[in-house]
Every structure is written in structure tokens, then in C-alpha cells.
Amino acid sequence: MMPGTPRRPVRVRGMVACVACASFVIFSPGCLAGTPLAYFLHSAGPASGPVRALDWGLAVLCVGVCIVIALLLYQAIRRKRRGRTTQDEALTQTNVADEHGERTANRIVAVGTAISSVLLLGALVAMLRVLAAVADPPRAPSLTVTVTAYDWWWKVTYQTPAGTSLVTANEIHIPTGEPVRVDLQSADVVHAFWIPALAGKTQAIPGQVNHQWIEADHPGVWRGQCTQFCGPQHAHMAMEVMAQPPADFARWLDAQAKTAAPAQDGAALRGEKLFMEHCAGCHAVRGTQADGAQGPDLTHLASRRLIAAGTLANTPVNRLDWVAHAQQRKPESLMPDIALTPAEASDLGAWLDTLQ
Ligand code: HEC
Ligand SMILES: [Cu+2]
Incomplete structure (x- = not known):
């Protein structure tokens, strides 16, 4: 550098560092699983x-x-x-x-x-x-999805064409090219529902139902996020929206409407028994005696991409990791750490794997 040249490169480097940090925060999926919020x-x-x-x-x-x-x-x-520098000469002309x-x-x-x-x-x-x-949507939505926000996950309820309702969690499927009405509720505190690629944000307020509509032009997976601070695990309260061609969506809805397939082999049967002892008080699995309502419906758990509201990829290993370490993954969540022997964990895993 020439003597006397201003030391701009240092400042430029600082700016580059700031932009790089900001881009990392915005574009990286961070510690969350699934699609990045860069969408x-x-x-x-x-x-x-x-x-x-x-x-x-x-x-x-x-x-x-x-x-x-x-x-x-x-x-x-x-x-x-x-x-x-020219102050002295200027003194004489100050007034002008x-x-x-x-x-x-x-x-x-x-x-x-x-x-x-x-x-x-x-x-x-x-x-x-x-x-x-x-x-307002361009035409009346043919489908309504009810989303209920809980600390710190999303319950998703559909009315099937047959007139029954089915419950799932943290994953919203919609048909492409059709406006979908979302009825938003909260079970506890104020949350906000935001799927940036599909619509603006709307608050979920206890004691009232807010409405929103979403529509996807083409098939894809988009991340949504709670955008109203709702407690320590607010950042781990994401969800994914999957837009599918209408025929695929209808197939998905049919599959979700089914009750859980009965356990067949010994390990899955033992796992089901463990589930009834340790988990059924909080989780429902349609088609079994488990009808707890404090946590997500697990009837078709294994069909979802993510668990714990976007915190972990939904793999057999992560499912058992979550059961053993829920309080490490999401401290203060309502799901306790549940200690099982390795044999019990393996049986429980076999049963959870059947919940397709
Ligand atoms: C005291 C209530 C309670 C008990 C008991 C409980 N859970 Fe949970 N569980 C929850 C809650 C609440 C969540 C949602 C946590 C979150 O994402 O913040 C949850 C989430 C989960 C999830 C993630 C579901 C999803 O789609 O994101 C799985 C899997 C799960 N629990 C399995 C189990 C199993 C297996 C047991 C028994 C070994 C069990 N839970 C016992 C309350 C409970
Ligand atoms: Cu929140």
C-alpha cells in the first residue's frame, strides 16, 4: 500500500465479514432439519x-x-x-x-x-x-385445514371427503393450483403461522379462529415457522408444507385417513405394549387404545419428513434419540426424556417403524 493511502481494505474486509455472517444466518438451514427458511x-x-x-x-x-x-x-x-482550511480568508466574508x-x-x-x-x-x-x-383467494377454497399451535408444535386437522376428520402434525399437505383455507387456532399462548413462500403471516390467538389462505403454483416443499415469540423453544417450532398434484394429494389424504396397521411380529408387538405404558397418555395412534391429546398424533409418524416441529430428520435412529433425549433437543418441551433399556428401545423402534 502506498504511504498515505487511506486504509480502506480493512473496512472493506469488515464489511465483507458482516455480509458473509448475515448471509450465513439467512441462507443456512442452521441447526434445523429440512428445507432452509431462505425460501x-x-x-x-x-x-x-x-x-x-x-x-x-x-x-x-x-x-x-x-x-x-x-x-x-x-x-x-x-x-x-x-x-x-480557508477559515481565515473567509472571516471577512462571514455574513454573506x-x-x-x-x-x-x-x-x-x-x-x-x-x-x-x-x-x-x-x-x-x-x-x-x-x-x-x-x-381473498381468487376462488372459494375447496379444502380447509385447521392448524392448532401448541408450545412448540403444530396440530393439523383435515376433513376428508367422506366427512370424517383426521389429525396429523407439523406437516401440511396441499394440492397444487388450488387455494386452501387455513383456520388458525392456539391451544396455549399467541403464536404466528408463516410460510413465506406461500403467504404472509397470521397470528394464532387463544380463544379465536383466524383465517388465512395459501396456494402453491407447483409441487414442492416449503418451510414455515412460528414468528411470534412463544417461549424457550420458539425457534424450534417449524413446519413444512408439501404441495402435490391433486391426484397425489388425494392418495396421501386416503392413506392418512386409515388407522394404524396392526403390529405383526414379536418386536413390534412388544413395542406397542411399551408405547401403551409410556406414551399413550400423551399421544394418539388411531386404531389402538392410545388416545392422548397432549402431543402430536403418531398414527402415521413414519410417513413424515421431520419430527419435533422441524428439529430432527425423521429417521429410525432420530426417533429413538428423541424419545431418550427430548429434553436435550427441546428443553422445557412437554415431552419428557424416557429411559428405556436397549432391548426396549429396539422393540419400541420396531413399532414406531410400522406407523407408516
Ligand atoms: C407427557 C406427555 C408425553 C409423553 C409421556 C410422551 N410424549 Fe412424545 N411428545 C409430547 C409432546 C408435547 C411432543 C411435541 C414436542 C415438540 O415438538 O415440541 C411430543 C413429540 C413426540 C414425537 C415427535 C412427533 C412429531 O411428529 O414431531 C415423537 C416421535 C414422540 N413424541 C414419541 C413419543 C414416544 C415414543 C413416547 C413414549 C416412549 C412419548 N412420545 C411420550 C408429549 C409426550
Ligand atoms: Cu413461536
Whole structure:
């Protein structure tokens, strides 16, 4: 570096480090399993398209405003420095300079206020238009999903075409190309339901039902997240939405409506017995005596991609890890650590594997 050159590279390196850190936080899946929340930068349906366009528009506007402010500051500092060196000569002309300076300052304030007002009013109008555009679906939804938020997981209830209802957890399946109505409830505190790629966020408030609609243009898996602080495990309260072609969705719904297949072999039968002793008080498995309601319905547990609201990938090993260490994975969750001997764990695992 030449002597006297400003030491900009250090600052540049600092900025690069900041941008890298921010990108890591935004784009990495972090300690959560499944799809990254980076999908909040994309839109996959008509309920989120206008919101995403507004996001990008406001982001560009903010960056523009920051650049203008930086340029103005730079100019002001440069002028001040130059002013100081010529102070002595200037003393004689102070009065004229003062008057001129004041007039310029007034003009800058007036023009700045006018531009800011226009930009802010423009942003307000754009926001109101987006709110109106996403308020109602283009046509009446043919499917309603009821989502009930619990500390710290999501209960998902469907009405089947046959008129029965079925319950699952943390994974919402929807048919592509159709608006789906979501009725939102909370079993305990205030939560908020947000699937960035599919719609804006809506709060789940105890004692009332809020409504939202989501729609996916094409098949895919999108992450959702609770976005209202609801206790220590709020960050581990995610869910996934899977959009499938309507025929695949109908097949999924049929499969989920079935009760659990009866256990066949010895290990699974022993595992089922253990489940009735240790787990049935909190978990339901349709088709068995287990009808607990404090935790997720496990009738088709093995068919889900993730467990514990997006905390772990749903593998046989992780399922048993969760049973033994729920309080390490999600401290203060309602699910206790359950100590089993290796033989018992293996039997329980065999039974859980059958819950397809
Ligand atoms: C005192 C109630 C309680 C008992 C007893 C209990 N659980 Fe849980 N379980 C929960 C709750 C609550 C959750 C949701 C935790 C979360 O994600 O925050 C849960 C979550 C789970 C999950 C993850 C489900 C999913 O789809 O995310 C599995 C698997 C599970 N429990 C299995 C078991 C098994 C097996 C037993 C018995 C060995 C058991 N649980 C005993 C309350 C209980
Ligand atoms: Cu939360």
C-alpha cells in the first residue's frame, strides 16, 4: 500500500465479514432439519407473489435512500474540512456566506422532506394495494385445514371427503393450483403461522379462529415457522408444507385417513405394549387404545419428513434419540426424556417403524 493511502481494505474486509455472517444466518438451514427458511426470498403462489414484490421494492428503495444519505454525509464532511482550511480568508466574508449557507440548508430540508413524504406515501399506497390483493383467494377454497399451535408444535386437522376428520402434525399437505383455507387456532399462548413462500403471516390467538389462505403454483416443499415469540423453544417450532398434484394429494389424504396397521411380529408387538405404558397418555395412534391429546398424533409418524416441529430428520435412529433425549433437543418441551433399556428401545423402534 502506498504511504498515505487511506486504509480502506480493512473496512472493506469488515464489511465483507458482516455480509458473509448475515448471509450465513439467512441462507443456512442452521441447526434445523429440512428445507432452509431462505425460501422467504421466493414466492410459490398467488397469496405471496404480491408480498414478495413489495418486499423487493421496499428493499431497493431502502438501499437507494441509504446510498443518497451516505453521499450527502460524504459531501457535508468534505465541505466542512475544506471550510476549515480557508477559515481565515473567509472571516471577512462571514455574513454573506452565512446567509447563503442558511438558504441552501433550508432548500435541502424542504426538498428532502418532500421527497421523503412522496416515497413514504408511495410505500403506504403500495402496501395497502398488496393487502387488498391478497385478502381473498381468487376462488372459494375447496379444502380447509385447521392448524392448532401448541408450545412448540403444530396440530393439523383435515376433513376428508367422506366427512370424517383426521389429525396429523407439523406437516401440511396441499394440492397444487388450488387455494386452501387455513383456520388458525392456539391451544396455549399467541403464536404466528408463516410460510413465506406461500403467504404472509397470521397470528394464532387463544380463544379465536383466524383465517388465512395459501396456494402453491407447483409441487414442492416449503418451510414455515412460528414468528411470534412463544417461549424457550420458539425457534424450534417449524413446519413444512408439501404441495402435490391433486391426484397425489388425494392418495396421501386416503392413506392418512386409515388407522394404524396392526403390529405383526414379536418386536413390534412388544413395542406397542411399551408405547401403551409410556406414551399413550400423551399421544394418539388411531386404531389402538392410545388416545392422548397432549402431543402430536403418531398414527402415521413414519410417513413424515421431520419430527419435533422441524428439529430432527425423521429417521429410525432420530426417533429413538428423541424419545431418550427430548429434553436435550427441546428443553422445557412437554415431552419428557424416557429411559428405556436397549432391548426396549429396539422393540419400541420396531413399532414406531410400522406407523407408516
Ligand atoms: C407427557 C406427555 C408425553 C409423553 C409421556 C410422551 N410424549 Fe412424545 N411428545 C409430547 C409432546 C408435547 C411432543 C411435541 C414436542 C415438540 O415438538 O415440541 C411430543 C413429540 C413426540 C414425537 C415427535 C412427533 C412429531 O411428529 O414431531 C415423537 C416421535 C414422540 N413424541 C414419541 C413419543 C414416544 C415414543 C413416547 C413414549 C416412549 C412419548 N412420545 C411420550 C408429549 C409426550
Ligand atoms: Cu413461536
